[in-house]
Amino acid sequence: MTTEFATRHLRRIRLVLWGVVTAVLLATGGALMMRSYLLPPTSEGISVEVATIGETDIRSEFTLMDHTGRAVTEADFTGRWQLVFFGFTHCPDICPTTLAYMASVLDLLGPDAERVVPLFITVDPARDTVPVMAEYVAAFHPRLVGLTGTEAQVAEAARNFRIWYERMDDENAPDGHMMAHAGHMYLMRPDGRFDDVFQEQDQSPQKMAGQVLARIQESQDVK
Amino acid sequence: MRVLIVAALAVMLPLAAHAEVVVTDPWARASILASRPGAAYVTAESDEDDRLIGASTPIADRVMIHAIETDANGIGRMVHRKTLDLPAGEAVDFAPGGMHLMLMGLSEKLVEGTTFPLTLHFEAAGEVTVNVPVLGVAASRLDEGSK
Ligand SMILES: [Cu+2]
Numbered sequence A: 001m002t003t004e005f006a007t008r009h010l011r012r013i014r015l016v017l018w019g020v021v022t023a024v025l026l027a028t029g030g031a032l033m034m035r036s037y038l039l040p041p042t043s044e045g046i047s048v049e050v051a052t053i054g055e056t057d058i059r060s061e062f063t064l065m066d067h068t069g070r071a072v073t074e075a076d077f078t079g080r081w082q083l084v085f086f087g088f089t090h091c092p093d094i095c096p097t098t099l100a101y102m103a104s105v106l107d108l109l110g111p112d113a114e115r116v117v118p119l120f121i122t123v124d125p126a127r128d129t130v131p132v133m134a135e136y137v138a139a140f141h142p143r144l145v146g147l148t149g150t151e152a153q154v155a156e157a158a159r160n161f162r163i164w165y166e167r168m169d170d171e172n173a174p175d176g177h178m179m180a181h182a183g184h185m186y187l188m189r190p191d192g193r194f195d196d197v198f199q200e201q202d203q204s205p206q207k208m209a210g211q212v213l214a215r216i217q218e219s220q221d222v223k
Numbered sequence B: 001m002r003v004l005i006v007a008a009l010a011v012m013l014p015l016a017a018h019a020e021v022v023v024t025d026p027w028a029r030a031s032i033l034a035s036r037p038g039a040a041y042v043t044a045e046s047d048e049d050d051r052l053i054g055a056s057t058p059i060a061d062r063v064m065i066h067a068i069e070t071d072a073n074g075i076g077r078m079v080h081r082k083t084l085d086l087p088a089g090e091a092v093d094f095a096p097g098g099m100h101l102m103l104m105g106l107s108e109k110l111v112e113g114t115t116f117p118l119t120l121h122f123e124a125a126g127e128v129t130v131n132v133p134v135l136g137v138a139a140s141r142l143d144e145g146s147k
Helices: A003-018 A048-052 A094-108 A110-115 A130-138 A151-160 A205-222 B002-017
Strands: A024-026 A063-066 A071-073 A081-087 A116-122 A145-148 A166-168 A184-188 A194-199 B021-029 B038-046 B050-056 B060-070 B076-081 B084-086 B099-106 B115-122 B126-135
Touching: A063 A151, A081 A094, A081 A205, A094 A110, A094 A116, A094 A205, A110 A116, A110 A205, A116 A130, A116 A151, A130 A145, A194 A205, B021 B115, B038 B060, B038 B084, B038 B115, B038 B126, B050 B060
Parallel strands: A024 A166, A081 A116, A116 A145, B021 B126
Antiparallel strands: A063 A071, A063 A145, A081 A184, A184 A194, B021 B038, B038 B099, B050 B084, B050 B115, B060 B076, B060 B099, B115 B126
């Protein structure tokens, strides 16, 4: 293994680990939920074990309810690329910023936008009901699909996407809730497997749209 | 002459002892749904070391200083800061993904095109009130407006 390869390899692994989203949901009497199934690495000691539960294991598999109230699974979106973002409507900063950014990217994809399904999956299904999701996604993009479900369904979706979140108590939050997380967008391939991860602050929407288009193009050339 | 110098000193001393904070580029993002917390952003610069110790607005029950902190594992968390240091001559930026002023318990939705007053409380400089324009839901930076 050359040094260059090792470095690239590590970078890829890190990229995936950066793709972990944490939602801190401070609920009254809430206990820590969804403890890490993706073990955080020790600072520099990234092991092979971590790599094996890395990106190859990230997959789009879910049973949820879309914002029109229709029950959906990943099968409803197969054959199309997916741009997936986990968040919640009480998130004041990163969620609207990232969703607005995703909307810009979609517009910039031009005719190829048809081949990409933008999915916004809530990690706060108790409050983000179907009507709430409908109103929320409509504010960003007409094609944005909002997905919610039961706590168990959302937990399962998050598990398959390797999204990690936790719930905690906080007496500081007026309505018993306060949340936060870092915004990562997953690009998933038409077969539901992981392709890439993006963050809003890392590049302009133009650049991300270009990268997404390039990925779509490349996969066509292979066929 | 001596009286003049004394008078001049008397005027100058309190000025010199008083830090001044300039708050620029305030903005907030429009609410999509009612009863959701909002976020406001400003840039603050002090001419000497000072500290932001709080903020308030008549349209929200509480304004909290929040920072997004990302740990070694890449897990981001919204962290409540009681105070925020303003080193002399250094512009401190509130921006999406970094720091925001969280508006808790909004009395109404933030409507694009409206403004609201926001008062920042500084340890040395005292209170500074700015008028915050509400931009569109898609705004992520002041200069982009409501793209
Ligand atoms: Cu906040």
